[in-house]
Amino acid sequence: MTDKRRSITRRHTLGLIGGALAAPAYIRDLHAAEVTMRLSHMLPPVSPMHSQVLEPWAKEIGEKSEGRIDVQIFPAMQLGGKPPQLADQVRDGIADIAWTLVVYTPGRFPLSETGSLPFMVTTAEKTSVALHKFMEEMGMDEYKGVKPLAFHAHAPGKFHMREQAIEKAEDMKSLKIRAPNETFGKALEILGAEPVFFPVTEMAVGLANGVIDGTLLPYEVVPVFKLQELTSVHSAAAPVGRGFYSNTFNVLMNERVYEGLPDDLRAVVDDHSGVEFARRIGANFDAFEEVGRKLCEEQGNTFVEVPASEVENWRERVQPVIDDWIAMLNDKGIDGAHAVERLNALIDAEST
Template identity: 25%
Template sequence: MKSTLAKMICGLSLLFALSISEPAAAKTVLKVASFTPKTNTIFSCGVVPMLDELAALDDVTLEGYYGGGAFGNATQQYDQVARGITDMAFGITSYTEGQFPLTELITMPFAVGDLDSGTRILNDTILPEFLGAEWQDVKVIHLWMTSLYQIHTRKELKDPTNLSGLRIRSAGDVHLAAMQALGAQVSFIPSPQIYENLQKGVLDGIHGNWTTTIAFKVAEVTKHHYVTNMGTSIGFTVMNKKTYEALPADAKAIVDKHSGTQASIKTSRCFLTSDGKAIELAKNLGNVIHELTPEQRQKMADTVVPVIEKRLAELEARGLPARAVYDRIIEERSK
């Protein structure tokens, strides 16, 4: 009896010792940063579904840094992930002018005709063939595309292919140069200041997508919208490479499920919802939406050719295969 009792006590002691000597595995903590609030239409549509799945795992904890503040600087999103300061980030390439020169060739005026084909060309063709060096420091989850840019003005234009004398806000060197080629006096005013400057007449219009008009209430201070489909911007969702490789299997499977071309197209399509709301608002306000004639569109495209050629020549002079990338984009667009 004593022997049996001793064995039981010994067994319980061993079990207790094992329970305190083998603590539960530590959770993986992921620092997620974005230059936008978490409620931003595109972020909540394209990225939050993945984050929600990760947050539901027992072995993962998310720390979110959104919309400025710590780790939210728009110009630092990529570099913070590459250096391991954050684990995942959501950003736009145009905020770091010159860091992604080959990637941004697809944003040039009239390079692509719609979101789906543009995003597919970027992810299926240009990324694997030419962009390895520009994205080598991170795990690319999405390379997404904003909706195409239109021209939104306070007053009706006699000729939308001639912006002579008009003060137009745009963003990015190539887009600013394109507006100049069309005759505009260009200005890069920070987005939060667009409304006030349009309202006061400091600006005559802006060059940007429909989503911009709803985000910054542009439709309230413009009356005419010209469908040019002239240019776009590229956004990204990226993860630190070491973080990705160290993820638990269940977390890595979720990231993989939300990565790649189809996931990028899905994120790009998030703009269609917000664009639709912006167009509806403009119509409800009595604004006029003008479709360009084929002749006007061709004239506009011809006018900005020197801008495109200059950009390609500048990059070629730096030893970058800009012409090959651009020609490949046009080749794929034509299929």
């Protein structure tokens, strides 16, 4: 080998060593994670929640921990069980983290579920921030044995109807409408509709066969179920007040896993949880709405806006649903009137 070739080879070798030393630690230690966490959720990997919220969040945790935490995501219940079992799976250590839908276990987390009452939502972002603050103030005892990382809501649900536009309560008379949760089902009944309860996975067949006349969901789910083809008219509340409903969710972590982390890694988790994580998830859910609405527009469907005055009229009429909820909270030893009043106040404060 000539002296010149020896010099080039030596410089190349030293360059590689120097490059490795200069590379970020999380790249050097990519395969040497100290902690591996399994995150479970109910949706397929094509869902926006998976691809645009959970995957980026897990990647950030890995980067900020310099590769010492590896969050592995298991969508579509790949760790087994059914969606209502997710909270227990976290508590029992089957999953280390889970994203769960509160109304899948009605009555079990009543303060969390208060955010799913009729007319408790403005935007997903603002409502999520209010809900997280509310839970930090009043609801953490519901989650003994787990570490809540965020509470959030989806964007306001809309009526997606096969034929009938919903603009006033009389338009719902005798229509079969899939209810998104138990309390809004009671509200629909008061307003004249016939609420129907079955899993969202069966909804598309129900619409296609005419078993139901419509459903209540955010635009976010339109692409998943091709609602733009199964329905022809969409009714939303005027954006100046409260929406019809939202369902509430949480991101939970096994408490033993959280407490067992070294202080610096626990700080990474803390920095990526809390009210700002709730805000981030809510903002994403607001953005998801545009995709679904655009598909309905491209289909040539009709859009109806329910005036704010009509929404307030509905809200007053369904007050017995809220009163029943307050009584249920009272029976559980919770000041129900204060809880509902406080969450409303926080939502109003975030939305002004």
